[in-house]
Amino acid sequence: MYRLPWSLNDNVLAWLEPTKRCNLYCEGCYSRNDLHSDKPLEQVRKDLDVFVANRNVDSISIAGGDPLVYPHIVETVRIIRHEYGKKPVINTNGLALTPELLAQLKDAGLYGFTFHVDSSQVRPHWKNKTEQELNALREKFARMVADAGDLSVAFNATIFRHTMKDVPMLVEWARQHADIVHTMVFILFRTLRTEEFDFYAGGEKVEAGSELVYHDMDQNPRPIVAQEVVDAIRTEDPLYEPCAYLGGTRDPKSVKWLLAGRLVGEDREVYGYVGPRYMEAVQTVHHAARGSYLAYVEPGLLSAGRSIMAGFSAFDPGTRDAAKRYAKRVMRTPGQAPPKVHFQSLLVIQPIDMMADGEANMCDGCPDITVHEGELVWSCRLDERQQYGCFLHATPKHRAAPLVEPRALVRGNGSAPTDPR
Numbered sequence: 001m002y003r004l005p006w007s008l009n010d011n012v013l014a015w016l017e018p019t020k021r022c023n024l025y026c027e028g029c030y031s032r033n034d035l036h037s038d039k040p041l042e043q044v045r046k047d048l049d050v051f052v053a054n055r056n057v058d059s060i061s062i063a064g065g066d067p068l069v070y071p072h073i074v075e076t077v078r079i080i081r082h083e084y085g086k087k088p089v090i091n092t093n094g095l096a097l098t099p100e101l102l103a104q105l106k107d108a109g110l111y112g113f114t115f116h117v118d119s120s121q122v123r124p125h126w127k128n129k130t131e132q133e134l135n136a137l138r139e140k141f142a143r144m145v146a147d148a149g150d151l152s153v154a155f156n157a158t159i160f161r162h163t164m165k166d167v168p169m170l171v172e173w174a175r176q177h178a179d180i181v182h183t184m185v186f187i188l189f190r191t192l193r194t195e196e197f198d199f200y201a202g203g204e205k206v207e208a209g210s211e212l213v214y215h216d217m218d219q220n221p222r223p224i225v226a227q228e229v230v231d232a233i234r235t236e237d238p239l240y241e242p243c244a245y246l247g248g249t250r251d252p253k254s255v256k257w258l259l260a261g262r263l264v265g266e267d268r269e270v271y272g273y274v275g276p277r278y279m280e281a282v283q284t285v286h287h288a289a290r291g292s293y294l295a296y297v298e299p300g301l302l303s304a305g306r307s308i309m310a311g312f313s314a315f316d317p318g319t320r321d322a323a324k325r326y327a328k329r330v331m332r333t334p335g336q337a338p339p340k341v342h343f344q345s346l347l348v349i350q351p352i353d354m355m356a357d358g359e360a361n362m363c364d365g366c367p368d369i370t371v372h373e374g375e376l377v378w379s380c381r382l383d384e385r386q387q388y389g390c391f392l393h394a395t396p397k398h399r400a401a402p403l404v405e406p407r408a409l410v411r412g413n414g415s416a417p418t419d420p421r
């Protein structure tokens with residue numbers, strides 16, 4: 001696989017939190033709901049200035065809290081797009097989205113949405129729904145945005161051990177909607193693991209399990225790792241082949257971001273997955289031509305899957321295989337118009353892992369860095385800085401077992417593991 005070239009200074013994204021206020025509770029969220037946390041626009045500009053001074057990016061993720069409850073959200077989008085020249089993308093649960101607000105956001109220069117929808121949320125009118133039942137809500141959001149036109153759409157779902165069985169169904173749902181759903185993200189649930197570790201702030205022991213929001217959950221005693229999601233996706237889509245990754249800051253065998261790009265026909269057939277050379281070419285050429293690595297792509301370009309196959313087949317074996325399958329499909333039905341092909345991303349994120357000695361294994365080249373008091377900090381650990389003024393240190397209560405067996409991202413066919421890097 002291609003190791004994505006993202007670093008602290010030069011990355012695809014930065015993570016702006018204009019508010020910590022939220023209208024929903026999601027299990028696994030790293031953020032504390034704070035009713036009095038709306039930042040004045042002047043502070044939003046200062047945060048953006050910190051990014052400009054320290055980090056070269058393509059896009060700004062506007063998160064929180066839920067940014068749609070932030071009273072200056074439209075102006076924030078306008079500032080990011082027109083004053084800072086970046087692509088603003090809103091990360092939201094979608095609850096506060098109306099067609100009127102959507103029109104205002106688009107008018108202000110919004111680039112796209114990442115909707116977080118999963119069964120751990122306590123949503124009004126959508127309580128106790130299964131992941132399958134929530135597809136109706138996902139589709140409602142995707143259609144609303146598609147009707148507005150020219151906006152990127154991604155869906156996040158936190159994956160728990162008890163919802164791992166739903167991953168193949170979500171992959172299949174994404175395939176059915178490849179024309180209006182551009183990215184599907186699986187974020188693996190994490191807890192503090194307070195049964196295994198003690199936590200210290202500046203040398204003082206703290207009760208982090210009761211003071212931070214991402215506390216332990218009985219149903220998830222063992223952290224899920226990316227390999228498990230890889231295996232689950234392959235039960236629905238045997239062609240699934242990731243092309244790029246971010247590793248860990250401490251454990252070089254961990255896979256923290258795992259990116260795949262597939263070519264899906266309007267006939268709902270998956271023709272194949274782009275390979276590492278495709279991703280390397282896209283990142284390198286975009287950086288050389290536009291000065292930043294590429295995060296989000298216009299929906300119009302994502303529906304040009306046939307051009308991708310034509311342009312990249314010469315040097316990317318994954319894309320070439322997809323082009324061959326597509327050619328066979330066209331030859332099988334000579335009287336029919338060749339189906340349009342969409343590019344769709346599948347992303348797996350494996351957040352913080354605790355090593356046996358208590359050190360945190362973070363995403364190496366973290367895209368979701370935010371700003372706190374003028375400094376860049378991991379957004380997944382912002383609450384530690386806000387609560388204690390520093391990041392916590394963990395020490396094992398007993399000698400903890402290693403998180404992951406040192407195996408590579410292998411296919412579940414019994415073949416010998418090979419190191420994908």
Ligand code: SF4
Nearest residue numbers: 351363366368379380
């Ligand atoms: S280090 Fe934390 S904030 Fe950064 S990408 Fe990984 S999980 Fe997200």
